Amino acid sequence: MEGVDHLAHERNKSEFDVDAMKIVWAGSPHAFDVSDRISKLVASDPGFRKDNRSTLSRKELFKNTLRKAAYAWKTIVDLRLSEEEAAKLRFYVDEPAFTDLHWGMFIPAIKGQGTEEQQQKWLPLAYKMQIIGCYAQTELGHGSNVQGLETTATFDSQTDEFIIHSPTLTSSKWWPGGLGKVATHAIAYARLIVGGREHGVHGFIVQLRSLEDHSPLLGITVGDIGMKFGNGAYNTMDNGVLQFDHVLDVYSIAFASIAVMLWVSQVTCEGKYKQSDVPRQLVYGTMVYVRQTIVADASCALSRAVCIATRYSAVRRQFGSQNGGPETQVIDYKTQQSRLFPLLASAYAFRFIGEWLKWLYADVTQRLQANDFSTLPEAHACTAGLKSLTTTATADGIEECRKLCGGHGYLCSSGLPELFAVYVPACTYEGDNTVLLLQVARFLMKTVSQLGSRLSSKKPVGTIAYMTRVEHLMQCRCGVQRGFAELSADLVEAAVAHCQLIVVSKFIEKLQQEIPGKGVKQQLEVLCNIYALFLLHKHQGDFLSTGCITPKHAALANDELRSLYSQVRPNAIALVDAFNYTDHYLGSILGCYDGNVYPKLYEAAWKDPLNESVVPDGYHLYIRPLLKQEIRTARL
Ligand SMILES: CC/C=C\C/C=C\C/C=C\C/C=C\C/C=C\CCCC(=O)SCCNC(=O)CCNC(=O)[C@H](O)C(C)(C)COP(=O)(O)OP(=O)(O)OC[C@H]1O[C@@H](n2cnc3c(N)ncnc32)[C@H](O)[C@@H]1OP(=O)(O)O
Numbered sequence: 001m002e003g004v005d006h007l008a009h010e011r012n013k014s015e016f017d018v019d020a021m022k023i024v025w026a027g028s029p030h031a032f033d034v035s036d037r038i039s040k041l042v043a044s045d046p047g048f049r050k051d052n053r054s055t056l057s058r059k060e061l062f063k064n065t066l067r068k069a070a071y072a073w074k075t076i077v078d079l080r081l082s083e084e085e086a087a088k089l090r091f092y093v094d095e096p097a098f099t100d101l102h103w104g105m106f107i108p109a110i111k112g113q114g115t116e117e118q119q120q121k122w123l124p125l126a127y128k129m130q131i132i133g134c135y136a137q138t139e140l141g142h143g144s145n146v147q148g149l150e151t152t153a154t155f156d157s158q159t160d161e162f163i164i165h166s167p168t169l170t171s172s173k174w175w176p177g178g179l180g181k182v183a184t185h186a187i188a189y190a191r192l193i194v195g196g197r198e199h200g201v202h203g204f205i206v207q208l209r210s211l212e213d214h215s216p217l218l219g220i221t222v223g224d225i226g227m228k229f230g231n232g233a234y235n236t237m238d239n240g241v242l243q244f245d246h247v248l249d250v251y252s253i254a255f256a257s258i259a260v261m262l263w264v265s266q267v268t269c270e271g272k273y274k275q276s277d278v279p280r281q282l283v284y285g286t287m288v289y290v291r292q293t294i295v296a297d298a299s300c301a302l303s304r305a306v307c308i309a310t311r312y313s314a315v316r317r318q319f320g321s322q323n324g325g326p327e328t329q330v331i332d333y334k335t336q337q338s339r340l341f342p343l344l345a346s347a348y349a350f351r352f353i354g355e356w357l358k359w360l361y362a363d364v365t366q367r368l369q370a371n372d373f374s375t376l377p378e379a380h381a382c383t384a385g386l387k388s389l390t391t392t393a394t395a396d397g398i399e400e401c402r403k404l405c406g407g408h409g410y411l412c413s414s415g416l417p418e419l420f421a422v423y424v425p426a427c428t429y430e431g432d433n434t435v436l437l438l439q440v441a442r443f444l445m446k447t448v449s450q451l452g453s454r455l456s457s458k459k460p461v462g463t464i465a466y467m468t469r470v471e472h473l474m475q476c477r478c479g480v481q482r483g484f485a486e487l488s489a490d491l492v493e494a495a496v497a498h499c500q501l502i503v504v505s506k507f508i509e510k511l512q513q514e515i516p517g518k519g520v521k522q523q524l525e526v527l528c529n530i531y532a533l534f535l536l537h538k539h540q541g542d543f544l545s546t547g548c549i550t551p552k553h554a555a556l557a558n559d560e561l562r563s564l565y566s567q568v569r570p571n572a573i574a575l576v577d578a579f580n581y582t583d584h585y586l587g588s589i590l591g592c593y594d595g596n597v598y599p600k601l602y603e604a605a606w607k608d609p610l611n612e613s614v615v616p617d618g619y620h621l622y623i624r625p626l627l628k629q630e631i632r633t634a635r636l
């Protein structure tokens with residue numbers, strides 16, 4: 001029945017202050033206020049409805065996304081929302097669109113790598129959306145190997161201009177979000193050539209389309225790369241293909257530095273290339289920034305799936321009826337708990353590692369501004385490794401949550417198939433997860449060779465086993481005289497172990513902070529122990545082989561896990577309520593707040609276009625002749 005909370009009995013079991021946990025999850029009372037207010041604003045506005053997406057064709061879907069993006073921008077302007085509120089609004093609109101790349105990459109790239117002059121020229125236009133940008137780095141032939149990019153940017157000292165060109169088919173830009181049909185400008189990465197000499201890959205701001213009629217400029221061939229995984233999902237995004245045919249960057253020498261996107265290098269008025277004495281890797285700065293935001297996003301995506309699966313697991317009853325009484329809630333089965341509760345713990349763990357990574361990025365950015373590059377390698381390794389670890393775990397976790405919901409998890413109305421389809425490319429974009437782990441392995445090898453066996457003693461006591469595991473895995477690999485490439489598969493495992501150590505240690509450090517609210521810290525301690533012991537159980541081969549635990553320890557850890565699951569059980573619904581997601585944002589009948597699942601599932605079924613007619617279109621042409629044996633049977 002509408003208005004009845006079918007999960008009230010679960011909520012009454014809670015042993016902690018849910019409102020206080022909401023603040024912990026949001027990060028601060030202010031952050032909670034903004035999230036709560038904006039999520040409800042979006043949920044209450046029919047202009048942001050999303051329950052019809054699965055019935056639209058690609059063109060209708062894309063046009064609807066343009067409408068929503070324009071409507072969101074109008075809402076932001078009309079309500080005079082702050083940058084923080086506007087970002088939250090785009091988050092809760094929950095539709096992959098060109099705005100993700102405009103705000104998520106194009107603007108950060110200019111802020112992070114542009115000179116003062118470049119920022120003054122481009123940021124005001126971008127902030128007012130008077131230009132729409134994309135980040136055009138990947139090409140048809142190269143994505144991971146940035147140094148292999150083929151697009152060229154040749155400085156013409158006669159005309160004081162840059163000529164951007166796609167010399168081969170494989171140099172076509174391929175994948176940039178927003179490029180296909182919308183972006184008017186791109187930050188295009190190309191090999192800079194000055195005076196016949198090549199100076200490696202640099203970023204260039206290039207106009208792609210007319211600001212008058214949106215037609216591609218002279219020398220620009222641009223379009224969409226076509227349908228992607230999952231029917232609705234990420235097809236709201238126009239990932240594009242782009243070829244330059246000797247495109248003149250229209251900026252005269254006076255603005256030449258405007259085009260070359262970097263404060264780390266300049267082309268002077270005399271046409272000379274001037275490389276500052278800073279690491280060339282700063283050209284990768286935007287990727288480092290986005291990787292740390294992707295870690296925070298992982299906690300959002302995983303918590304969304306876990307919220308759906310937890311609420312549905314409390315609603316669903318199957319087997320176990322005693323004398324005609326109610327059947328057993330599937331959330332009470334130990335197998336369901338052993339699959340679901342580690343994901344709940346991971347959602348919280350990723351939330352806190354995302355907070356720490358945001359601090360680390362801010363710290364390294366501040367140091368860079370003072371020409372202190374000492375922590376850049378660690379920042380790169382951490383953002384690369386944690387992006388890889390959290391997105392892999394989250395993609396796998398969303399799929400596990402779908403399976404935890406049985407058959408109904410496979411319905412679009414569960415919200416889980418679309419969530420998986422939108423989320424899973426996170427394992428690839430912003431760096432293929434294996435390629436990024438290789439970067440971490442490389443960092444560990446260098447650290448071991450510089451520091452000897454002890455990678456770091458700066459970890460909390462509770463992580464000794466985790467630290468020993470990493471050191472042992474590295475020693476086993478570094479000890480033998482075989483090349484990095486030969487050992488890369490093993491080194492990637494050590495890289496994962498290192499990232500898991502970081503997540504566990506930062507969760508423990510989080511618990512050493514002042515955390516207000518009745519029972520809140522206790523719940524987080526249970527979740528932290530679940531996360532740490534679940535990984536120890538999952539990778540017990542590593543831990544046993546390093547000798548840092550015995551088989552008896554492993555057995556005790558497993559017993560403790562079961563006990564911890566029992567402690568979480570009465571609080572599970574409250575722990576997912578703490579995410580404070582609206583039913584609109586969850587987009588899931590299985591995860592609706594009131595748990596009134598069956599009537600909503602039944603009602604939703606009849607809204608499917610297939611049920612607009614009782615007799616299906618095609619019956620008279622195909623089925624009736626079949627049934628009436630009017631189809632000439634082939635000679636046997
Ligand atoms: C709808 C969206 C939903 C959710 C999104 C949510 C949040 C995100 C928010 C905003 C973003 C918006 C939307 C996101 C959606 C899509 C965005 C996707 C965008 C992209 O995919 S952009 C393209 C990304 N491409 C890559 O990541 C390429 C990966 N490859 C690389 O990074 C490099 O090529 C490399 C690291 C693999 C190799 O580098 P290299 O060729 O230079 O060679 P080396 O390995 O020898 O490195 C040399 C040296 O440099 C160091 N190094 C490398 N990288 C860095 C770095 N980034 N920073 C600092 N240092 C770096 C390396 O360690 C070596 O050092 P050493 O001392 O010599 O060992």
Ligand SMILES: Cc1cc2nc3c(=O)[nH]c(=O)nc-3n(C[C@H](O)[C@H](O)[C@H](O)COP(=O)(O)OP(=O)(O)OC[C@H]3O[C@@H](n4cnc5c(N)ncnc54)[C@H](O)[C@@H]3O)c2cc1C
Pocket residue numbers: 101135136137138141142143144145174175176177234239425428429430431432433434435438
């Ligand atoms: C949805 C989506 C949105 C995107 N948006 C953008 C965007 O806005 N802008 C942009 O510029 N790009 C974008 N990309 C491109 C993305 O950044 C690349 O696809 C990504 O960096 C992976 O590179 P790749 O495709 O070349 O993969 P590849 O490197 O070709 O990977 C293929 C396989 O090779 C393996 N491999 C590659 N190199 C090595 C190595 N050295 N050692 C061991 N194994 C290796 C990989 O692990 C993988 O298994 C997007 C991609 C997707 C899917």
